Amino acid sequence: MVEFWELVLPLLLGLLILQYLKQLWSSRNYPPGPFQLPIIGGIWWMAAGFSHDILTKLAKQYGNIYTFWLGPQPVVILSGYQAVKEGIIDHPDDFNGRPVSAYIATELKRTVGVLFASGEIWKQHRRFGVVTMRKMGVGRKIMENQIEVEAKHLVEAFACTKGQPYNPLLAITNAVSNVICAVAFGYRYSAEDEEFKGKLEAMEMMGKYATSIVALVYEIFPWMMHRLPGPHQKVFHLLKREISFAVGEIERHREHQNKHEPQDIIDFYLLQLEKSKDDPSSTYNDDNMSYFLTELFIAGTETTATSLQWALLFMVAYPEVQEKVCREMEEVLGSSESVSYQDQKNLPFTNAVIHEILRARYVLFLAIPRECVNDVKICGFHIPKGTFVVTDLRSVLLDPTRWETPEEFNPHHFLDKEGNFVAREEFLPFGAGARVCLGEQLAKMELFLFFTHLLRTFKFQLPEGVKELRKEPVLGFSLHPHPYKICAIPRNVK
Numbered sequence: 001m002v003e004f005w006e007l008v009l010p011l012l013l014g015l016l017i018l019q020y021l022k023q024l025w026s027s028r029n030y031p032p033g034p035f036q037l038p039i040i041g042g043i044w045w046m047a048a049g050f051s052h053d054i055l056t057k058l059a060k061q062y063g064n065i066y067t068f069w070l071g072p073q074p075v076v077i078l079s080g081y082q083a084v085k086e087g088i089i090d091h092p093d094d095f096n097g098r099p100v101s102a103y104i105a106t107e108l109k110r111t112v113g114v115l116f117a118s119g120e121i122w123k124q125h126r127r128f129g130v131v132t133m134r135k136m137g138v139g140r141k142i143m144e145n146q147i148e149v150e151a152k153h154l155v156e157a158f159a160c161t162k163g164q165p166y167n168p169l170l171a172i173t174n175a176v177s178n179v180i181c182a183v184a185f186g187y188r189y190s191a192e193d194e195e196f197k198g199k200l201e202a203m204e205m206m207g208k209y210a211t212s213i214v215a216l217v218y219e220i221f222p223w224m225m226h227r228l229p230g231p232h233q234k235v236f237h238l239l240k241r242e243i244s245f246a247v248g249e250i251e252r253h254r255e256h257q258n259k260h261e262p263q264d265i266i267d268f269y270l271l272q273l274e275k276s277k278d279d280p281s282s283t284y285n286d287d288n289m290s291y292f293l294t295e296l297f298i299a300g301t302e303t304t305a306t307s308l309q310w311a312l313l314f315m316v317a318y319p320e321v322q323e324k325v326c327r328e329m330e331e332v333l334g335s336s337e338s339v340s341y342q343d344q345k346n347l348p349f350t351n352a353v354i355h356e357i358l359r360a361r362y363v364l365f366l367a368i369p370r371e372c373v374n375d376v377k378i379c380g381f382h383i384p385k386g387t388f389v390v391t392d393l394r395s396v397l398l399d400p401t402r403w404e405t406p407e408e409f410n411p412h413h414f415l416d417k418e419g420n421f422v423a424r425e426e427f428l429p430f431g432a433g434a435r436v437c438l439g440e441q442l443a444k445m446e447l448f449l450f451f452t453h454l455l456r457t458f459k460f461q462l463p464e465g466v467k468e469l470r471k472e473p474v475l476g477f478s479l480h481p482h483p484y485k486i487c488a489i490p491r492n493v494k
């Protein structure tokens with residue numbers, strides 16, 4: 001009698017070969033890319049670990065638009081400014097989808113919020129986010145006031161170090177995440193608060209998971225990973241804890257709702273819920289609100305905190321730039337106690353330095369994957385609906401055909417000959433197109449206000465005996481610096 005496995009094994013093998021041949025056949029329609037193996041696709045390219053050089057090598061070999069097969073899933077990668085422009089900038093509506101990650105599809109079984117949503121849910125929440133951020137930022141200055149409160153706490157944290165070597169990571173993360181807490185929930189936390197510490201720890205775990213090999217394996221074998229123990233289970237537990245926290249906050253706001261003077265995002269969302277309660281196409285509901293709030297926290301904390309860490313590191317590494325920023329502030333602001341976001345216009349060099357930090361130390365080097373929602377032709381290739389598209393932001397921010405000295409820290413990238421600030425179209429650390437960062441304005445405001453408050457109060461320098469700080473980034477969810485210590489010496493200017 002024929003054994004069970006003697007029948008099933010050849011059948012499985014046959015199916016696998018058939019699937020592989022189908023995949024090879026369909027790949028002829030996509031831009032070129034590394035050879036794909038059965039099951040793992042092009043992942044063999046990363047056998048020696050993932051690094052930036054891999055993307056540069058791939059672009060050199062296959063051109064500015066190429067396909068990388070993530071298992072059976074084609075991912076088209078746009079490299080350099082021209083390809084990104086011809087793709088997500090010139091076709092914003094064709095590239096406004098977000099691929100449903102297998103992790104989210106398997107664990108949550110639905111898409112919600114804004115960051116990972118597509119279609120009508122994304123459209124409505126994106127619109128709500130843009131309008132609300134504008135209302136809170138412009139004119140009413142809710143955001144600027146919250147940032148100023150946090151900037152003062154941050155200055156105090158540095159003052160307590162009394163010029164001794166200090167790793168600013170925790171103080172910066174506290175300040176930045178407190179801005180989001182204040183903007184979203186209406187209050188700030190003390191650094192010692194256990195709930196707050198738990199939130200930051202959750203954020204760190206989620207960030208680490210997002211770029212781990214386990215996450216990659218989950219995307220290819222969700223049915224298997226869903227059943228196995230591992231960090232993905234812990235991350236899901238933490239995510240659920242954050243969502244329950246947001247649900248609690250929504251209830252608290254409902255009980256004390258101030259309809260006439262909305263102060264935070266939950267207040268604005270509750271008003272929106274009321275406005276759209278008779279609209280059958282509305283996607284505004286408590287479920288989406290809790291995810292929307294949690295996503296703002298996830299998207300807005302590590303990114304901004306990392307940029308600010310780079311800013312201080314670069315000021316220590318380039319003391320002549322630090323002194324020039326301080327001189328400019330002294331000349332323009334004099335002995336005035338406060339700095340406002342409006343002052344940015346009169347501080348072109350300071351503004352250029354902040355932009356150059358965001359360029360030279362791009363925080364999200366691969367943006368966040370998009371999904372093509374229509375068939376579209378770009379750079380001479382037909383990209384079918386449903387294809388995943390990734391923007392290699394690093395290749396844009398360091399594009400040698402666009403920047404004069406791409407590998408160097410050079411604030412003059414953003415200055416003309418007369419020293420006026422010049423905006424550059426290839427400056428895309430916040431992504432581009434329909435899904436450009438929702439928090440771009442908030443992040444820019446935070447970076448400017450934190451940076452200027454700190455540099456007006458302290459001179460930052462290396463601890464005694466330390467010759468230099470490491471400037472190469474550590475690869476993670478965001479590109480962050482190696483842990484460092486610096487000394488904040490009071491300037492006594494004001």
Ligand code: HEM
Nearest residue numbers: 115299300303304307364367368430431435437438439443
């Ligand atoms: C220096 C700080 C920041 C950087 C470099 C940054 C960068 C980015 C990038 C590259 C994207 C992906 C865009 C794309 O899909 O191509 C993004 C999306 C997003 N960011 Fe930021 N971000 C920062 C701060 C913030 C802050 C402070 C918030 C919130 C308060 C925020 C909220 C979001 C959201 C909600 C999205 C998703 C938008 C959508 O899918 O429509 N970000 N960000």
